[in-house]
Each structure stands twice: as structure tokens, then as C-alpha cells.
Amino acid sequence: MPRDTLTREQIIEAAIGLLDEEGLEGLNMRSLGKRLGSAATAVYWHVQSKDNLVVLASDEVWTEIELPDLDTVDWHTAASTMAGDLFAMFTRHPWLVMAFASQPLYGPNKARHDDHSLAVYEKAGFVGAEVDQATAAVFMYVLGNAVGMAAEVSVNRKLSRHGGNSQTRIEEAMTHATEIAARFPRLRSRTEAFADSDYAAAPEKSFEFGLQAVLSGLTDRLGSR
Known part of the structure; x- marks a missing residue:
């Protein structure tokens, strides 16, 4: 998925799925990019870092x-x-x-x-x-x-x-x-x-x-x- 069509919401949703399956130790931009059909660099462009992505993903699940x-x-x-x-x-x-x-x-x-x-x-x-x-x-x-x-x-x-x-x-x-x-x-x-x-x-x-x-x-x- 190209960088300009990838959204932060899509990344967060995919990150939550990966975290549920693999835990914190299993979350990395390469695996996440593969799940999204995108390059890891495109994921970084939207969320800056793994730590920031964990913050974004964790905040999303509080809506439950x-x-x-x-x-x-x-x-x-x-x-x-x-x-x-x-x-x-x-x-x-x-x-x-x-x-x-x-x-x-x-x-x-x-x-x-x-x-x-x-x-x-x-x-x-x-x-x-x-x-x-x-x-x-x-x-x-x-x-x-x-x-x-x-x-x-x-x-x-x-x-x-x-x-x-x-x-x-x-x-x-x-x-x-x-x-x-x-x-x-x-x-x-x-x-x-x-x-x-x-x-x-x-x-x-x-x-x-x-x-x-x-x-x-x-x-x-x-x-x-």
C-alpha cells in the first residue's frame, strides 16, 4: 500500500491485531508493513517510532x-x-x-x-x-x-x-x-x-x-x- 493511501487509522488497527497475536516483542515495522502490504518506511512516516505506535494502539483500545x-x-x-x-x-x-x-x-x-x-x-x-x-x-x-x-x-x-x-x-x-x-x-x-x-x-x-x-x-x- 503506497504511503499516500495508507492512513494512521489503518496502521493502528493492524498494529492492534499484530500485538494481540504476537505481543510487544512481536511488533516491528517490517512485520506491520507486510500485514498492510506496504513498506516499513511508509509506516514510519505515519507513526514515527514503535514506541509512539504502542501509545497510539493502546489509546485506541480504551474506547472498548x-x-x-x-x-x-x-x-x-x-x-x-x-x-x-x-x-x-x-x-x-x-x-x-x-x-x-x-x-x-x-x-x-x-x-x-x-x-x-x-x-x-x-x-x-x-x-x-x-x-x-x-x-x-x-x-x-x-x-x-x-x-x-x-x-x-x-x-x-x-x-x-x-x-x-x-x-x-x-x-x-x-x-x-x-x-x-x-x-x-x-x-x-x-x-x-x-x-x-x-x-x-x-x-x-x-x-x-x-x-x-x-x-x-x-x-x-x-x-x-
Whole structure:
């Protein structure tokens, strides 16, 4: 695709697809140009650098998160909806979780989301610095839950690239981890109780349980004033 017919929007869309498939380590201008049917130099002309492209791609996926109408729903419902959508977005785009640790990420779509998050906790009754603290507490809870999932995707991808049966190697690693866990009483009882699961696996609906615990804690904090 010639440079004058290639658009930044096309590049960003293709970059998100490549990132979803290959992760941050798989994103390069040559592979992206091939996907677009264009020269790598044409891609550079539109986005300047790989780091800038990651910023643009990351900002685009923030549009996937619903911003509830605060005139029609209570703050708790709005916070739950946004946190659930955020976790789902991280699940669809695990590279974004890893990108947070590698470079600053910003843009109008993320800013719009962040501004709406502040409005949610202002509606709850938080004031001043507490608004930012409440927003950060929920965001970091969601991000923390997504880290493990993103790391698993990254490990699977690396194992696949190095050849061999990645699933077999993962199972061998988890078997070894379970053997180590058996030395400790609480971990041993857990693996015995859940024989079909490794000791590191979270129980079903752990994310929802933790999120409601965080929001309940914020509600209690409001009520203790």
C-alpha cells in the first residue's frame, strides 16, 4: 500500500491485531508493513517510532470500555461496570498490561476514561485526594489481576517460538510447582482438595469477589466519616 493511501487509522488497527497475536516483542515495522502490504518506511512516516505506535494502539483500545451515564446509575454500579470492562479489555489485549511497565501510556481516549472514573468516585462522595486514591485503588486491583493472565500468555508465546509442545512444557512446570507446594501444609491441602487445578489457579469468580470487596471497603470508608 503506497504511503499516500495508507492512513494512521489503518496502521493502528493492524498494529492492534499484530500485538494481540504476537505481543510487544512481536511488533516491528517490517512485520506491520507486510500485514498492510506496504513498506516499513511508509509506516514510519505515519507513526514515527514503535514506541509512539504502542501509545497510539493502546489509546485506541480504551474506547472498548463503557462509560456509564452517571445520571441513570448509582456510583457502585458504574464502578463495577467500568472495572469489569477494563478487566475484559486487558484480557483481550494482554500486551497492554506489559506495556504499562515499559513506557508511559497516554492519549485522549485513556484521558476520557480516567476523567469519567474520577466522576464516579466524586458521585460516591469522595473529595479531594480521596477521589484519586479510590480511583487508583480499583484500577490497581484490576491491573494486578490482569498481570498473571498477561504473563501466562507471554510465557506460552515464548515456549511456542522455541519449538516443542508448549502445553507439555507448561504442564511439566506446573507439576514441578505442585510438588514444591506439597511441602507446605496449606498449599498441600488446597491441591488435594482441587485435584483438577494447580495450586496457583484462582478459584472461580475470584475477580468478582475481590472487586466487590474493594468497593465495599470504599463504601465503608465513606460511612465511617
